[in-house]
Amino acid sequence: DAKTTQPPSMDCAEGRAANLPCNHSTISGNEYVYWYRQIHSQGPQYIIHGLKNNETNEMASLIITEDRKSSTLILPHATLRDTAVYYCIVRVRGGSQGNLIFGKGTKLSVKP
């Protein structure tokens, strides 16, 4: 699975969009980009995933560059409850193992 690079921390003002970058320059053609987050003391929570097209769901949007070497997770209107560590993970879809390789992620702090 390709390695990802994320900034260790970011701040965002409440109500503003939070844009979390992820670099995955060694991604291969059959690898997807997944985002999870972990709110303090809780289990990780799935947010969104994509291959090459931009994706949007009720939680966030995922923008993947055309060369697929980087992506951005967008929380359109961040709230205090979005304060968490966000993990960008790249891996092949499906598979019998399915384990996720979590790096250190980005600690997002949403401030009033």
Next chain:
Amino acid sequence: NAGVTQTPKFRVLKTGQSMTLLCAQDMNHEYMYWYRQDPGMGLRLIHYSVGEGTTAKGEVPDGYNVSRLKKQNFLLGLESAAPSQTSVYFCASSSTQGYQPQHFGDGTRLSIL
């Protein structure tokens, strides 16, 4: 919706004691996983299972054993607890259908003295 339930939530053990952590899921998922998370680090896979009666080693399996006798349950055992096993343990499950996200429990905080 219970999802993934882990018991106990907290436990303190003495070195050398044994215990079993229980993970139960009510989503009829085939795949189940045990991770550990240490301060300042991401999750690391201990063992996983792709179906009832099957288990396999993950990244950090030493010192742990697992069993999947029933599809809905995945047990993690520590035969002789060591201080290095002080950690937060997370269980997760997922479906086999296409890409389905992993659903995590809220963790078991284990301290080995």
